Amino acid sequence: MVQIQYARNFVDSLGVDVNVVDWKGTLGNYNRETDTISLNLRRIIQHQKRGKKIDSFKESLTEYIKIIICHELGHRDDDHEHRTLTDLINEIDENNDPKFYLLDDFCDEVKSRAISVSVEKEVYAWRLGKKYVPTGLMDKYNKLNEEYIKEREERSAKSIEEMLDAKKGLAKILIEKELMGLT
Ligand SMILES: [Zn+2]
Known part of the structure; x- marks a missing residue:
């Protein structure tokens, strides 16, 4: 070719x-x-x-x-060490009560942090790549990178929501177990 x-x-x-x-x-x-x-x-x-x-x-x-x-x-x-989504979730789970997943504010916070982690590598590549972009091509470079990152954010938002639903389900089971223990 x-x-x-x-x-x-x-x-x-x-x-x-x-x-x-x-x-x-x-x-x-x-x-x-x-x-x-x-x-x-x-x-x-x-x-x-x-x-x-x-x-x-x-x-x-x-x-x-x-x-x-x-x-x-x-x-x-890019020589930066990027965290993976798994790293982030593990870190959140280590520092928080699993029942927090029943709180909407907590989930919103986890979701927005998880989305930015999921595109962090791409945002770095976009920024660091700018220095190679020929004159006159910068607007198109920015537009294509923005579109690409937005697409990835939307895709990861979906899988993060699924994960949060699963965490919510587990939190509910945990509470039920506790309640049963009390009766
Ligand atoms: Zn890339």
Whole structure:
């Protein structure tokens, strides 16, 4: 594919020494062990065409490739240790009574913290990738990253709500058990 050469040339023009390969996975990925950016060019082309159709963004294919590469370079420059959702929930469970899950305010707080943890890595990549974005492309870069992060937030909100429902169920059982113990 001619696009892979285009992607490599772009990375060279930034003066960054990183491998760029085509793959069959997500649109873009950075692997630290092999110092490689992988691009699913077939899907990138499909997405870009679809984006044009619904008029949600009007990047050309080459701009779209550049934007994805800048985001992946952001991951590459990110040496921050990010907590996982599991880390956060474990930490909350260690410090709080399980019955707190029956309180709406507590759940809202857990939900908003969990959502930000779930996109933290992507927000860092977005910010750190900015320094590679060519002049004139920053608005599109920001818009695409915002859309992408919003999408991920919505997806994780759903799974977090499911988890909170399960926690609520457990809290109820706990209270029932306690009540039975009292009678
Ligand atoms: Zn990313």
